[in-house]
Amino acid sequence: MKRVLITGAAGFLGSHLxxxxxxxxxxxxxxxxxxxxxxxxxxxxxxxxxxxFYHHDITKFVHVPGKLDYILHFAxxxxxxxxxxxxxxxxxxxxxGTHNLLGLARVKKARILIASTSEIYGDPLVHPQTEEYYxxxxxxxxxxxxxxxxxxxxxxxxxxxxxxxxxTRILRIxxxxxxxxxxxxxxxxxxxxxxxxxxEDLTVFGDGSQTRSFCYxxxxxxxxxxxxxSDYYLPVNIGNPDEITIKDFAEEIIKLTGTTxxxxxxxxxxxxxxxxxxxxxxxxxxxxxEPKTGRADGMKITYDYFRSLSTEELAKEEH
Ligand code: NAD
Ligand code: UDP
Numbered sequence: 247m248k249r250v251l252i253t254g255a256a257g258f259l260g261s262h263l264x265x266x267x268x269x270x271x272x273x274x275x276x277x278x279x280x281x282x283x284x285x286x287x288x289x290x291x292x293x294x295x296x297x298x299f300y301h302h303d304i305t306k307f308v309h310v311p312g313k314l315d316y317i318l319h320f321a322x323x324x325x326x327x328x329x330x331x332x333x334x335x336x337x338x339x340x341x342x343g344t345h346n347l348l349g350l351a352r353v354k355k356a357r358i359l360i361a362s363t364s365e366i367y368g369d370p371l372v373h374p375q376t377e378e379y380y381x382x383x384x385x386x387x388x389x390x391x392x393x394x395x396x397x398x399x400x401x402x403x404x405x406x407x408x409x410x411x412x413x414t415r416i417l418r419i420x421x422x423x424x425x426x427x428x429x430x431x432x433x434x435x436x437x438x439x440x441x442x443x444x445x446e447d448l449t450v451f452g453d454g455s456q457t458r459s460f461c462y463x464x465x466x467x468x469x470x471x472x473x474x475x476s477d478y479y480l481p482v483n484i485g486n487p488d489e490i491t492i493k494d495f496a497e498e499i500i501k502l503t504g505t506t507x508x509x510x511x512x513x514x515x516x517x518x519x520x521x522x523x524x525x526x527x528x529x530x531x532x533x534x535x536e537p538k539t540g541r542a543d544g545m546k547i548t549y550d551y552f553r554s555l556s557t558e559e560l561a562k563e564e565h
Contacts (some may be wrong), residue, residue, distance in 0.1 A: 247296070249273040249313055250252050251356075253347065254320035256283030259361070259419075260427045263318055268294055275310060279303040281335065282323050287426045304343040305335070314354040316474060319347045320361045322396075326389065326515065327432030333391040340395025341402075343362055348406040351413075359415035359474045360403050361480065364522055365393045366418065374489075374523035377418065377481045387517040399479065412433065415473050420485025420524040424463030424544065425551035430562050434458070435545075438496055439552045441561055442503035452514030454493025459485035459523045462544030465537035474534040478509050485524035488535040498541070502549055 250267050254260035255276025260283070267274045268291060276288060277300045291297040294534075302308065304321050322339045323329040329336040344360060351358035367375045368383035385395045400416055407414040423435045430440065441448050461484070469484035496509050529535045 247271070247273050248315045248320060249275065250316040251275045251277060251310055252318045253277045253312055253320065253343070253349075254283065254361075255299065256285055256287050257320065257324070258424070259367070259422065259463070260288070260318075260320040261287035261426055261469065262424070262463050262467050264288055264291055264297065264322065264473060268297060272296070274288045274298070275300065277302050277304060277308070278321065280544045282325075282328050282428070282431070284428070293394075295554065301395055302564070304346055305338045306346075308346045308350050310350065310354075314350070314356040317356050317358040318345055318361075318470070318474070319344060319349050319358060320409075321390070322361070325431040325433045326392075329392040330388055336391045339394045340392075340399045344399045344402055348402060348412060352406065352410050352491065357413035357415065357474070358403070359417055360399055360472065362400050362416055363396050364418060364420040364483070364485065364524065365389065366397050366400065366415065367522075368393055369517060369519045370521065373521050374419055374525040375483065376525040377483055377528055384517050384546075389517050414479055415476070416479070416481040417470060417473055418481050418483045418524075419466065420461055420465055420483060420522065422461045422466040423456050424548055427548075429552060429555060429559060434492065434495070435460070435548065436552070438499040439503065439549055440560065442499060442505040442507065443552060445505070445507060447507045447510040448496045448499065449512050450496050450509050451512050451518065454496065454509070455491050455510065455520075456514070456518060457491050457521045457523065458495070459486055459489040460541060460544070461537055462539035462547075465539050468533045469533065471527060472535050476533055478532050482528050482532065483526055484529055484535070485522040485526065486541075487523055487526055488541060489523040490541070498545070500522070502545055
């Protein structure tokens with residue numbers, strides 16, 4: 247039986263990956279320190295004989311007994327309000343944490359896939375973003391703690407590949423959404439849906455002309471699966487190229503939820519990227535992957551998930 251270690255297992259993407267690998271017949275070791283994750287995302291797995299959970303901060307030495315075939319390194323705060331609240335931990339998990347996981351991969355002779363991000367392109371001057379674009383990041387801006395940690399993560403991963411022959415995969419994730427996102431994590435989808443459900447106005451930052459391209463979680467998981475099992479070690483963008491302005495997106499959410507609230511405008515956070523759209527030619531050509539779930543279908547499933555949450559959870563403060 248193949249054994250996989252998934253860091254960030256109690257988070258949004260990590261928990262969906264645990265489900266996928268359990269369903270595919272793997273032995274899954276989930277690791278998380280619960281700083282932004284929640285055990286309720288994986289509690290249904292505790293009855294599985296092929297699932298184990300380690301409560302551990304991966305910036306400290308990581309030890310896992312027995313053989314390991316794969317490591318999926320997903321631990322890191324991922325939403326701007328999270329990494330602004332815990333900037334040092336964000337830098338440490340991307341640097342020290344990644345170093346620990348690469349060391350573990352080397353010792354275990356495991357293949358490691360790291361979760362990088364479209365944020366390494368910063369506020370991009372090339373549109374859509376291809377993997378060849380080097381990016382436009384303000385190192386000392388508020389988002390720098392995340393962006394630079396992820397850029398360092400890619401560099402150290404390539405160094406382990408080149409100098410130690412570790413089998414590495416680098417995944418550049420573009421905005422991904424779905425059930426199990428935290429309602430109060432400040433990312434735009436939980437923010438807008440939470441506001442609609444609480445009967446509050448939807449807060450669009452800036453004039454709402456900035457764009458994002460949203461990928462449904464099942465498509466992302468399929469892309470991760472294919473990249474992990476491919477023999478391609480250079481970075482690959484995985485995301486949905488269907489680009490929309492945040493203002494138009496807010497209007498879509500108003501229609502979806504049937505809220506009678508309106509859009510209100512707040513200041514655009516510093517260095518908020520003005521445009522973002524993945525070029526997925528590489529994923530198409532190398533992995534034979536492309537997203538299958540349109541925004542309307544994905545958002546309906548996501549809305550149903552948030553609607554099913556308790557009123558206490560809905561009432562929690564956002565910031
Ligand atoms: P999330 O916050 O839901 O999950 C991250 C998990 O990592 C949490 O459970 C958290 O407790 C855990 N974690 C953080 N620091 C840790 C540490 N030091 N030790 C152990 N566990 C730790 O976020 P997510 O959206 O699931 O993101 C997962 C990964 O994917 C992150 O690396 C993120 O940078 C990357 N990513 C996500 C997106 C997206 O749109 N969701 C986009 C780009 C990149
Ligand atoms: N955003 C917004 N209102 C909110 C939350 C976010 O207008 O209540 C905007 C944010 O400024 C950004 C976009 O939505 O332009 C996506 O933000 P998110 O935090 O989801 O992701 P990221 O900026 O990391 O892509």
